[in-house]
Amino acid sequence: MNEIITARGSLLIAGVTIDGATVDIAVDEKGTIAAIGKDAKKTIDADIVIDGSDRIAVPGLVNTHTHAAMSLLRGYADDMILQDWLSQKIWPLEAHLTGDDVYAGTRFACLEMIKSGTVAFNDMYFFMDRAAAAVDDMGMRATLAYGFIDLGMEEKREAEIKATETLVAHVRSLDNPRIRVAVGPHSVYTVSPEGLRWCAEYAAEQEIGIHVHLSETEKEVVDCVARFGKRPAYLLDDCGCLTPRTVAAHCCWLDEAECRLLAERGVTASHNPASNMKLAVNRAMPYHWLKAAGANVSLGTDGCSSNNNLDLMEEMKFAALLQKFAWNSPTLLPAGEAIEMATAAGARALGTGPGTLTVGAPADIVLLDARAVCNTPLFHADSNAVYACNGGAVMTVLCQGRVLMHEREVPGEEEIVREAAAAARSLVDRAQDSS
Numbered sequence: 001m002n003e004i005i006t007a008r009g010s011l012l013i014a015g016v017t018i019d020g021a022t023v024d025i026a027v028d029e030k031g032t033i034a035a036i037g038k039d040a041k042k043t044i045d046a047d048i049v050i051d052g053s054d055r056i057a058v059p060g061l062v063n064t065h066t067h068a069a070m071s072l073l074r075g076y077a078d079d080m081i082l083q084d085w086l087s088q089k090i091w092p093l094e095a096h097l098t099g100d101d102v103y104a105g106t107r108f109a110c111l112e113m114i115k116s117g118t119v120a121f122n123d124m125y126f127f128m129d130r131a132a133a134a135v136d137d138m139g140m141r142a143t144l145a146y147g148f149i150d151l152g153m154e155e156k157r158e159a160e161i162k163a164t165e166t167l168v169a170h171v172r173s174l175d176n177p178r179i180r181v182a183v184g185p186h187s188v189y190t191v192s193p194e195g196l197r198w199c200a201e202y203a204a205e206q207e208i209g210i211h212v213h214l215s216e217t218e219k220e221v222v223d224c225v226a227r228f229g230k231r232p233a234y235l236l237d238d239c240g241c242l243t244p245r246t247v248a249a250h251c252c253w254l255d256e257a258e259c260r261l262l263a264e265r266g267v268t269a270s271h272n273p274a275s276n277m278k279l280a281v282n283r284a285m286p287y288h289w290l291k292a293a294g295a296n297v298s299l300g301t302d303g304c305s306s307n308n309n310l311d312l313m314e315e316m317k318f319a320a321l322l323q324k325f326a327w328n329s330p331t332l333l334p335a336g337e338a339i340e341m342a343t344a345a346g347a348r349a350l351g352t353g354p355g356t357l358t359v360g361a362p363a364d365i366v367l368l369d370a371r372a373v374c375n376t377p378l379f380h381a382d383s384n385a386v387y388a389c390n391g392g393a394v395m396t397v398l399c400q401g402r403v404l405m406h407e408r409e410v411p412g413e414e415e416i417v418r419e420a421a422a423a424a425r426s427l428v429d430r431a432q433d434s435s
C-alpha cells in the first residue's frame with residue numbers, strides 16, 4: 001500500500017496549482033490548513049510530502065442528499081415513475097435490509113464518493129448505527145439521519161421516535177467529530193403533521209439538523225394542498241421544520257413565495273439534478289428564485305438507485321446543464337457557482353467548515369490530475385472541472401488532513417467491492433425467497 005496513505009502527522013502538498021498559481025499547502029497534525037503559499041513549508045516540519053506538480057487543488061466536495069446504502073440497489077429498478085418505483089420495487093426490497101447490508105452498502109458508497117472527490121455527505125436511511133460504523137472506518141465526514149416514516153399511524157410514530165432517539169444517543173456516544181446526527185422526516189407525504197412537529201421539536205432541543213425531501217413532484221404538492229390546504233413548504237414551516245439547520249432535498253416544485261420562505265428561514269435547498277431527470281419529476285429546482293431570495297443551495301446525488309452513481313463531479317455538470325435547459329438561460333448556474341454549490345454551500349449546510357482552501361479551514365482537499373485529457377487544454381480550471389471532467393480526474397483526497405486516497409488507491413477497495421456485491425445478491429435472493 002502507498003506509504004502516504006498509512007502515514008500520520010503533518011503534511012505538505014508541494015508545488016500544487018490553486019487558481020492558476022503554484023503554491024505549497026501546509027497541513028498541521030490536527031488536520032487544519034496551516035499555511036498556503038511559497039513559504040508554507042516553513043510553518044511545519046512535515047512528516048509527509050505529497051508532490052503537487054501536475055495537480056490542481058480544490059476543496060473536498062460535499063454531497064448534501066443521499067441514501068448511501070442504496071448503493072446495493074444500483075440498477076435494481078430503473079425507468080419508472082417515482083411513486084411506482086418506491087412502492088412496487090424499492091420499499092419491498094428495503095423491507096429485507098439488515099444492519100450488515102447497510103454497513104456493506106455504506107462502506108461501498110463511501111469508497112465511490114472518495115474516488116470521486118467527496119469528503120462529506122448528508123445521509124438518510126435505516127440501520128444508521130451501522131452506517132456510522134462504515135463512515136468511521138472510511139474516514140469521511142457524515143451527518144446521519146434515521147429515515148422517519150409514520151404514515152399517519154400513532155403506533156408507527158412511537159417506533160420511529162424511539163429509533164430516532166436511539167440513533168442520536170448512539171452517534172453522541174461515538175464522540176467522533178467527523179460524524180454528526182440529524183432528524184430525518186422523510187417527506188410531507190409519509191410523515192404526519194404530528195410526526196413532523198415531533199421531529200422539529202426534538203431537533204431544536206438536541207440542536208441537531210433536519211433532513212427532509214421537499215416538493216420533489218407535482219403530485220406531492222397537489223396532494224398536500226388537497227389534504228392540508230397548503231403547499232408542502234408551508235406545512236413544514238407550520239410544523240417548525242424549516243430552520244437554518246434544515247436541508248431540504250429536491251425542491252423542484254417550489255413556487256416563488258416558497259423560495260423566499262426557505263431563504264428567510266435559512267434552509268439549505270439541496271439540488272439533485274440527475275435523480276430529478278431520471279425520475280422525470282418534470283420541473284427543475286427554481287435555482288434563480290432561490291438565488292434571488294438569498295437561499296443556500298447545495299448539491300446532492302440522491303441514492304444510487306435513482307442516479308445511478310455518487311459522482312458529485314458529474315452532478316455539477318448535470319446541475320449546470322439542467323438549470324440552463326429548464327429555465328432557458330445559458331447564463332444560469334455558471335461553472336464557478338456549480339463548484340460553490342458542491343463545496344462551500346454544502347459545507348455551510350452540514351457545518352463542516354468554510355468549504356474553501358483557506359488558512360484555518362479543515363484540510364478537506366482534493367487533488368485533480370492537471371494532465372488528464374479532461375483538463376487539457378486548461379484555459380479555465382472551473383470550466384474543465386464542471387463541464388469536462390468527472391470523478392475519474394480525482395487523484396488524491398484528504399479529509400481533516402488524513403489521506404483517504406492517493407494516486408487513486410483506497411485501502412481495502414477490492415474487499416469493499418466484493419462484500420457489497422455479495423450483500424446485494426443476498427438481499428435480492430432473500431426478497432425473492434419470501435415472495
Ligand SMILES: CSC[C@H]1O[C@@H](n2cnc3c(O)ncnc32)[C@H](O)[C@@H]1O
Nearest residue numbers: 067090124125126147148186213303
Ligand atoms: C426512510 S429512509 C429514505 C427513504 O427514501 C427513499 N428514497 C430514495 N430516493 C427517493 C426519492 O427520490 N424520493 C423519495 N424517497 C426516496 C429510500 O428508498 C428510503 O426508503
Ligand SMILES: [Zn+2]
Nearest residue numbers: 213249302303
Ligand atoms: Zn432522497
